[in-house]
Amino acid sequence: MKKHNTVQLSHGGGGVEMNHLIRHLFWERFGNDILNQAEDAATLTLPSPLAMTTDSFTVSPHFFAGGNIGTLAIAGTCNDLAMVAAKPSYLSCSFIIEEGTPVQELEIIVDAMAAELSVCGTQIVCGDTKVVPRGAADKVFINTTGIGQILKTGVSAHRIQAGDVILVSRDIGCHGACILAARESLRLAHPITSDCAVLWPVVESLLEQSIDVHAMRDATRGGLSAVLNEWCQSSGLQLAIQEAQIPVDDAVRGLCELCGFEPYDLANEGTFVIAVPPTQVQHTLDVLHQFNARAAVIGEAVSLSPAKPILHTAWGSRRYLDFPAGELLPRIC
Amino acid sequence: MKKHNTVQLSHGGGGVEMNHLIRHLFWERFGNDILNQAEDAATLTLPSPLAMTTDSFTVSPHFFAGGNIGTLAIAGTCNDLAMVAAKPSYLSCSFIIEEGTPVQELEIIVDAMAAELSVCGTQIVCGDTKVVPRGAADKVFINTTGIGQILKTGVSAHRIQAGDVILVSRDIGCHGACILAARESLRLAHPITSDCAVLWPVVESLLEQSIDVHAMRDATRGGLSAVLNEWCQSSGLQLAIQEAQIPVDDAVRGLCELCGFEPYDLANEGTFVIAVPPTQVQHTLDVLHQFNARAAVIGEAVSLSPAKPILHTAWGSRRYLDFPAGELLPRIC
Numbered sequence: 001m002k003k004h005n006t007v008q009l010s011h012g013g014g015g016v017e018m019n020h021l022i023r024h025l026f027w028e029r030f031g032n033d034i035l036n037q038a039e040d041a042a043t044l045t046l047p048s049p050l051a052m053t054t055d056s057f058t059v060s061p062h063f064f065a066g067g068n069i070g071t072l073a074i075a076g077t078c079n080d081l082a083m084v085a086a087k088p089s090y091l092s093c094s095f096i097i098e099e100g101t102p103v104q105e106l107e108i109i110v111d112a113m114a115a116e117l118s119v120c121g122t123q124i125v126c127g128d129t130k131v132v133p134r135g136a137a138d139k140v141f142i143n144t145t146g147i148g149q150i151l152k153t154g155v156s157a158h159r160i161q162a163g164d165v166i167l168v169s170r171d172i173g174c175h176g177a178c179i180l181a182a183r184e185s186l187r188l189a190h191p192i193t194s195d196c197a198v199l200w201p202v203v204e205s206l207l208e209q210s211i212d213v214h215a216m217r218d219a220t221r222g223g224l225s226a227v228l229n230e231w232c233q234s235s236g237l238q239l240a241i242q243e244a245q246i247p248v249d250d251a252v253r254g255l256c257e258l259c260g261f262e263p264y265d266l267a268n269e270g271t272f273v274i275a276v277p278p279t280q281v282q283h284t285l286d287v288l289h290q291f292n293a294r295a296a297v298i299g300e301a302v303s304l305s306p307a308k309p310i311l312h313t314a315w316g317s318r319r320y321l322d323f324p325a326g327e328l329l330p331r332i333c
Numbered sequence: 334m335k336k337h338n339t340v341q342l343s344h345g346g347g348g349v350e351m352n353h354l355i356r357h358l359f360w361e362r363f364g365n366d367i368l369n370q371a372e373d374a375a376t377l378t379l380p381s382p383l384a385m386t387t388d389s390f391t392v393s394p395h396f397f398a399g400g401n402i403g404t405l406a407i408a409g410t411c412n413d414l415a416m417v418a419a420k421p422s423y424l425s426c427s428f429i430i431e432e433g434t435p436v437q438e439l440e441i442i443v444d445a446m447a448a449e450l451s452v453c454g455t456q457i458v459c460g461d462t463k464v465v466p467r468g469a470a471d472k473v474f475i476n477t478t479g480i481g482q483i484l485k486t487g488v489s490a491h492r493i494q495a496g497d498v499i500l501v502s503r504d505i506g507c508h509g510a511c512i513l514a515a516r517e518s519l520r521l522a523h524p525i526t527s528d529c530a531v532l533w534p535v536v537e538s539l540l541e542q543s544i545d546v547h548a549m550r551d552a553t554r555g556g557l558s559a560v561l562n563e564w565c566q567s568s569g570l571q572l573a574i575q576e577a578q579i580p581v582d583d584a585v586r587g588l589c590e591l592c593g594f595e596p597y598d599l600a601n602e603g604t605f606v607i608a609v610p611p612t613q614v615q616h617t618l619d620v621l622h623q624f625n626a627r628a629a630v631i632g633e634a635v636s637l638s639p640a641k642p643i644l645h646t647a648w649g650s651r652r653y654l655d656f657p658a659g660e661l662l663p664r665i666c
Binding site: 013018040050055058084128143145146156222223234324330 | 393
């Protein structure tokens with residue numbers, strides 16, 4: 001069969017060409033016993049309770065410092081499972097590809113996905129490939145949907161109690177700032193790298209250490225602000241946050257000042273917020289620090305009204321940290 | 334909050350506007366106890382063995398006789414589960430929406446999804462919404478990924494044996510022909526309606542009747558030709574097909590002659606091929622006929638070389654039914 005350098009409409013037609021693309025692009029990199037059965041659906045064995053989550057990825061540009069849309073497609077979905085204490089076991093993977101997309105770009109993306117999968121031992125067990133005519137999509141969109149066994153039940157924003165301490169797993173805002181810099185073609189003195197990464201290894205360590213995690217959430221679209229606001233809504237508690245303790249890299253802070261963003265609103269793709277009882281704080285920090293030195297306590301849950309996150313500055317002033325609104329950064333993930 | 338008639342970029346930002354869209358567009362129609370938990374991942378209980386399958390839908394036009402992209406998004410994924418004898422229990426649902434898409438069109442699509450879900454008692458348990466700028470997608474793409482318990486194990490193309498009888502559940506090619514007619518703006522004397530429908534009710538009946546189904550596959554992209562070729566590859570058997578017995582509607586046949594297509598290559602979205610042992614043929618036909626009068630035996634598996642589907646005509650001539658190749662119909666599903 002003729003080898004194509006770019007994706008053709010026939011690659012999505014369900015015939016010979018699609019079969020060829022799937023075998024050489026996807027199976028060679030994702031191949032495993034379950035995927036290779038090639039039935040309409042994969043057959044799996046997985047004990048309940050299960051977690052299930054889905055995400056479509058449309059990030060622009062497709063390649064950025066620290067990863068590409070493929071890295072993101074694996075990390076994003078695996079992380080949503082990890083946040084409910086579920087081991088990311090099985091993923092589906094669906095590509096919408098624009099006619100004319102270079103096959104070589106797809107290979108780089110799929111290679112990045114395979115590398116990221118190996119970090120947490122996750123398998124892609126089923127997939128789908130659609131090709132749309134030029135102009136009907138922007139190069140490539142990827143959906144991943146994941147399932148996994150929940151190893152500790154009840155990890156939920158509803159479980160946050162007054163007195164719980166709030167931590168972040170590293171400095172915030174890197175993914176958003178990295179994409180922003182790439183779009184504006186800024187040449188920064190200190191380049192910003194996306195935090196994009198699978199979080200299962202650190203979550204697994206927390207669970208192995210029997211830390212009584214009350215809630216976890218990765219601070220993706222909407223950033224730290226969205227997570228803290230959602231937690232206030234779910235728990236009915238106020239979150240008192242010490243602004244000076246929120247770790248933000250100088251380069252990220254500088255870019256935010258330049259572009260008029262709050263670092264708290266910027267997306268992250270490998271950074272999570274965690275609520276634990278006060279007795280577990282040091283132990284939690286110890287584990288988090290094994291993975292990133294900038295993990296930090298940022299505040300606590302208190303029985304006060306209103307049930308909103310409040311930023312306390314180093315000078316004693318206070319302000320609401322609002323839910324982000326407006327366009328923020330389109331196509332951040 | 335200001336009510337928008339079209340989708341804005343801010344609806345995908347992860348902030349206030351997205352929250353509003355998700356609640357009013359999706360939750361009002363899909364709402365159930367699991368979805369309403371609103372964690373990063375849904376919590377489920379489901380006995381193994383499980384089936385998992387994924388599909389992204391990019392059909393153009395988005396609305397057609399017999400359904401729309403929403404109907405297809407539910408039927409397509411539920412049917413892939415049904416084909417391995419799995420009850421479609423839980424679906425994820427992910428939307429990529431082009432900025433400027435009328436909210437009213439989305440409402441019609443989501444209404445159609447809710448109606449189709451109710452046919453097989455399937456729940457949407459998690460979702461995702463992305464908005465991309467004008468020109469970066471064509472209105473709306475939907476991914477659904479489904480899981481369900483396999484009620485009869487081992488239904489697989491690998492199980493087809495010599496002597497097995499091959500049936501189709503109704504007349505073929507309607508979805509492909511319907512989309513073709515819509516694109517060419519043809520005014521047909523007898524309008525063609527897509528066969529798009531969930532197949533779980535008929536599969537459930539076959540299982541309840543303890544019919545020893547060897548293999549099932551819905552004839553989507555690539556049509557009947559693709560299914561029969563895949564079955565020959567998997568089973569190593571020849572499939573002897575009696576062309577005169579393949580049910581094709583006159584309007585579909587006419588359109589195929591007009592446009593130079595084979596009805597066997599046209600996509601279906603609610604039509605499946607089934608292989609059963611000869612002793613079970615009448616029982617199978619009886620069940621299939623309860624759902625569609627045009628279900629028919631079309632051939633049998635034989636121990637001959639080559640392992641390809643062969644069409645036997647009413648006049649005694651024979652020809653290979655090849656795997657479809659070329660562009661076929663882009664964006665058929």
